[in-house]
Amino acid sequence: MHKTNKLIIFALAVLICGSIYYMSDYMPDYRPESMTEMPDAGTTDAELQNGKNDTALQESQPELIYVYVCGSVNEPGVYEVREGSRVHELIALAGGFAEDAYTLSVSMAKTVTDGQTLYVPHLDEAEDDVAGSRLSGSVTGDDDIYGQKTKININTASVEQLMTLKGIGESRARDIVDYRTRNGSFKKTEDVMKVSGIKEAAYSKIKDDICVK
Template identity: 40%
Template sequence: MSFTEEAESWRSKAHLGGARLPVLVGVTAIAALVLVFAGKALFDAASADAFVVEREGQEQAEGAQAEGEGEGAGEARTVVVHVGGAVAEPGVRELAEGSRVQDAVEASGGFAEGAASDALNLARVLADGEQVVVPTLEEVAGSQDGGSSTTEAGSSPGAASGGKVNINRASVAELDELPGVGPSTAEKIVADREANGPFSTIEDLKRVSGIGDKKYEDLADLVCVG
């Protein structure tokens, strides 16, 4: 091969190589762009999935919290009261918070025969742990006339020999006349014996709310059972 022919051959190869180089560069650039866009798409998709999962977790947590609050709000509060006196079924009653005296009486079977229903404020809201005592018409009448009601023999129903007061028979008015015993304690004594039966001994007075050792000592020589 002559020098001229060899030179032409090298020029031809150089020309072809120069033509391929831009093509290769372009293909490489396009491939790089494709990879970049594909990576960005994958990243966006992963971020979206993570956001959805996180949002669902938040919604579930909020739903559980709301459900717990709803259950707490739905729990009904109650009060416990002792109903005694002239009712059909004396005893301890559990009622909804906000209940009134009328509700306590109805829960105890209603008024008994001879009950002085007007002596109570039936619309009063009950407090937890309190005692509701329904007096009889006889007890109210005795209280209004100063306890002057007497038996056929001319003595008070609760009077006993020696001038002592029979705590198993005395009315609220008669018990109220004892020293240190006001209307409230007198009503509790009557309610206790009606709910739990007659007092066996005078010491049973200590089971009545409001009568402690000191008050019992003051009453011991003034009362009796029978």
């Protein structure tokens, strides 16, 4: 009986060793998820804090936006600025006002938005009425000094000015200019629908922003 017990104990020991060997060779390596997120042993508290600060700084930085500056500026073009930038910053990037710029129409402190067209009118675009304080056929994306939105005169507006209208790209703006050149001035705003490519849906988007004079 004593000899039998020894054999049983020996068999159990062999079975346990075999199980351990099998598990070490065939079971996948397992580490708790929390261990994979542990910092390296050489990482100091200061380095960890700096990493957190860098992440917070990146998240707090304003996004980049793009604004098209044109009209009476020295260097018209598309400029990349931080969200929340002001009109005066864009004018400076565009080389400042040209000599013939009608500066009174531009709200220098206003915040610009992504995709905005910032048009600076020329002096000869100022109307004679109201002491030249309002514009005819031009738009800057701002309200005039009386708090009313200036409208684009489709009979005199340039291609650049027409491009500030919703849904009007360069090709469609040139079509408007070509149409009035061939057929004469528009009699009413609805006449713009006579231009190829401008139907009722397109007109409904711009009707409140245009005029004829």
